[in-house]
Amino acid sequence: MTSSDVVVVGSGPNGLAAGVILARAGLRVEIREGAPELGGGLRSKALFDSGVVHDVCSAVHPMAAAARFFREFDLPGRGVELCRPEIAYGHPLDGGRAGLAYGSLTQTCEHLGVDGARYRWLMAPLVEHSQSLVDAFLSDLRRLPPDPLALLQLPARVLAQGTSLVWRQFRGAAAPAMLAGIAGHAIGKLPSLTAGGIVLLLGHLAHVNGWPVPRGGSRRITNAMADDILAHNGILHTGTPVTDLKELAKFRAVLLDVGPRGLVDLAGPLLPASYRRRLEAYRYGPAVAKVDFLVSEPIPWANPELRKAGTVHVCGDQAEVFASENAAVRGRLPDRPYVLLSEPMVADPSRGLPGKRPVWAYCHVPNGDPVDPAAKIRRQIERFAPGFSDTILASQSTTAPQIAAYNANYVGGDIATGAVNLRQFLARPVPRWNPYRTPIEGVYLCSAATPPGPGVHGMCGYFAAKSVLRNEFGITELPSLAPLSLVGNGGTA
Known part of the structure; x- marks a missing residue:
C-alpha cells in the first residue's frame, strides 16, 4: 500500500468508525477534522468547572x-x-x-x-x-x-x-x-x-x-476509536478543514462524514447535474x-x-x-x-x-x-x-x-443530518443502490445522511468502509475489530 491510501473527512462517530475499519484492514488512513478536537457529536468538556464534565452533543448511548x-x-x-x-x-x-x-x-x-x-x-x-x-x-x-x-x-x-x-x-x-x-x-x-x-x-x-x-463522558468513546486508529498507523489531523475535494486528489479513496449540503460545497461542478439536484432537494427537519x-x-x-x-x-x-x-x-x-x-x-x-x-x-x-x-x-x-x-x-x-x-452537518440546528421521514429513511440521501458511493470515482459518503441514519452507532461508517474495501481495494473480508489486548485470547487484530 502507498502512504496515502484513504482519507476520512470529519471525525464524528461514523467517520471514526470508518477509519477504524480501514486502518484495521491494513490501509494507510488519515482523518481530517476541521474543528480543534475530534468527535463531532461525541465531545465532552468542562463548561463551568474543571472538575465537572458536560457532554456537548450526544450524552446517552x-x-x-x-x-x-x-x-x-x-x-x-x-x-x-x-x-x-x-x-x-x-x-x-x-x-x-x-x-x-x-x-x-x-x-x-x-x-x-x-x-x-x-x-x-x-x-x-x-x-x-x-x-x-x-x-x-x-x-x-x-x-x-x-x-x-x-x-x-x-x-x-x-x-x-x-x-x-x-x-x-x-x-x-x-x-x-x-x-x-x-x-x-x-x-x-x-x-x-x-x-x-x-x-x-x-x-x-x-x-x-x-x-x-460512558463513565467520564461521551469523549471516552471518541478517544477509544482515535486510539485504535493511531495503533494501526493512522494519522489524525485536527484544525484542518477541507474546503475543496481537489485538495484530496492524492488519495485513492475519500470518505466524507458530511451531509448532502457539505458534499455539494466540497465537490461543486464535479457532481453530475442530476445527482446534485437530488442532493439539493434533500430536506432538513x-x-x-x-x-x-x-x-x-x-x-x-x-x-x-x-x-x-x-x-x-x-x-x-x-x-x-x-x-x-x-x-x-x-x-x-x-x-x-x-x-x-x-x-x-x-x-x-x-x-x-x-x-x-x-x-x-x-x-x-x-x-x-x-x-x-x-x-x-x-x-x-x-x-x-x-x-x-x-x-x-x-x-x-x-x-x-x-x-x-458548531457542526456544519447540523443544517439549521438539525442534529439528525436531515429529516427522518419515510422517504428519506428508505432513500437517504438520494435513491441509489449503493447510497455510500457517489458518482465521483473513489468518493464515498459515510455520514448520518446515509443508512441507517442518525444516532451514535457507527453503522453508516461501517457500511461505507465495507463498500470502500470491496470496490476500491478488492478486500471482501472485514477485519476483526476486537481490542488488541484480546489477541491470543480468542480475538484477532
Whole structure:
C-alpha cells in the first residue's frame, strides 16, 4: 500500500468508525477534522468547572452497547465503562405521576398496572430477538438480515405506534406518555411510521442493555476509536478543514462524514447535474436548542423514582408531546416544549463534584430558530421538579444557529443530518443502490445522511468502509475489530 491510501473527512462517530475499519484492514488512513478536537457529536468538556464534565452533543448511548460496530469494537474491553442507570428513562406527568422504564421489563409492566399486559405485548418479543432486530433497524437496507423471521414481530407494532392507532393502545396515561417521549427522538411529525420504528428500537433497548452513559463522558468513546486508529498507523489531523475535494486528489479513496449540503460545497461542478439536484432537494427537519446547567444537587423531581432515571423526557401526556413536536415541524415555537434531559451523575458519579452536578437538556424548535431556549426549558423542568431553579449555579444556552455553527452537518440546528421521514429513511440521501458511493470515482459518503441514519452507532461508517474495501481495494473480508489486548485470547487484530 502507498502512504496515502484513504482519507476520512470529519471525525464524528461514523467517520471514526470508518477509519477504524480501514486502518484495521491494513490501509494507510488519515482523518481530517476541521474543528480543534475530534468527535463531532461525541465531545465532552468542562463548561463551568474543571472538575465537572458536560457532554456537548450526544450524552446517552443505548446503541453504543447494541449496534454491530460497537459490539465488535468492544468498548468495555477497551476500558470504556457504559454506566447503566436503574431506570433507563422516565416521563413525568402532572400531579406527581410518572412513567418509568426500568431495566427489568417485568418491573416496568408491574408499574404500568392496567396497561402492563399491553406494554409486554409490545416489547417482550423485541427483547427476545433484540440483536437480530437491532441489526435489521441499523442495516444498509440492501439485503435481508440474518434472521428475517424476527422481522415478523415488527409490522403490527410499528403500525400500533406509528399511525392513528397509537391513540387507542392503552387505558392509562403513563404508558402512552412514555412511548410518546421516545417518539420525540424522531424530531419530526407525530405519529409517523419512522417514529414508530424508533419507539420500538429505543424502547426495547431500555430492557436489554439500557440507556447507558460512558463513565467520564461521551469523549471516552471518541478517544477509544482515535486510539485504535493511531495503533494501526493512522494519522489524525485536527484544525484542518477541507474546503475543496481537489485538495484530496492524492488519495485513492475519500470518505466524507458530511451531509448532502457539505458534499455539494466540497465537490461543486464535479457532481453530475442530476445527482446534485437530488442532493439539493434533500430536506432538513426541526432543530435542537440546548441548555447546559450546573446545579447544586440532584433534580428535585416531584416523583422520587425519577431520581433513578438517567434520561427524562420532560413534557406532559401523549397529546402534549405530539402537539409540541408537530408545532416545531410547522415552524412554530412550542409554549410547552418537549425537553430531553440527561442527568449523567445518576449513573456516573465521576462527572461532577460535591455540590456541582451537570445537567444536559434540549428542546426541539423550528429549523434555524434563533430564540434562547433557557426560560422555556427551565419552566418545563420546574413544572415537574419544583425548586429546580433554586439549584441552578450556572447555565449556558446554545441556540439552533449556534448548533449549526458548531457542526456544519447540523443544517439549521438539525442534529439528525436531515429529516427522518419515510422517504428519506428508505432513500437517504438520494435513491441509489449503493447510497455510500457517489458518482465521483473513489468518493464515498459515510455520514448520518446515509443508512441507517442518525444516532451514535457507527453503522453508516461501517457500511461505507465495507463498500470502500470491496470496490476500491478488492478486500471482501472485514477485519476483526476486537481490542488488541484480546489477541491470543480468542480475538484477532
